[in-house]
Amino acid sequence: xxxxxxxxxxxxxxxxxxxxxxxxxxxxxxxxxxxxxxxxxxxxxxxxxxxxxxxxxxxxxxxxxxxxxxxxxxxxxxxxxxxxxxxxx
Numbered sequence: 001x002x003x004x005x006x007x008x009x010x011x012x013x014x015x016x017x018x019x020x021x022x023x024x025x026x027x028x029x030x031x032x033x034x035x036x037x038x039x040x041x042x043x044x045x046x047x048x049x050x051x052x053x054x055x056x057x058x059x060x061x062x063x064x065x066x067x068x069x070x071x072x073x074x075x076x077x078x079x080x081x082x083x084x085x086x087x088x089x
Contacts, residue, residue, distance in 0.1 A: 001087040005083060005087055009080060012076060012079065016073070016076045019072065020072060023061065023065055027057065031054050032054065035054075
């Protein structure tokens with residue numbers, strides 16, 4: 001395996017990881033900000049109020065995005081397996 005192949009695989013891992021995690025982190029951030037604004041406006045300081053909406057909505061996002069995420073991971077894995085014969089030489 002040469003340096004270009006290794007860099008290509010590492011770059012693919014980083015890009016795929018970022019692409020897969022951004023929807024979940026973005027959703028969690030938006031939910032957190034919305035709940036914080038709601039708590040500030042209503043002066044409610046209950047800690048479970050921040051946890052339950054995040055848990056429910058992120059669970060729904062994981063359920064809805066799991067097909068897309070698994071497809072992306074399978075494509076990346078397939079690409080890595082296709083590169084194996086070139087790495088052996």
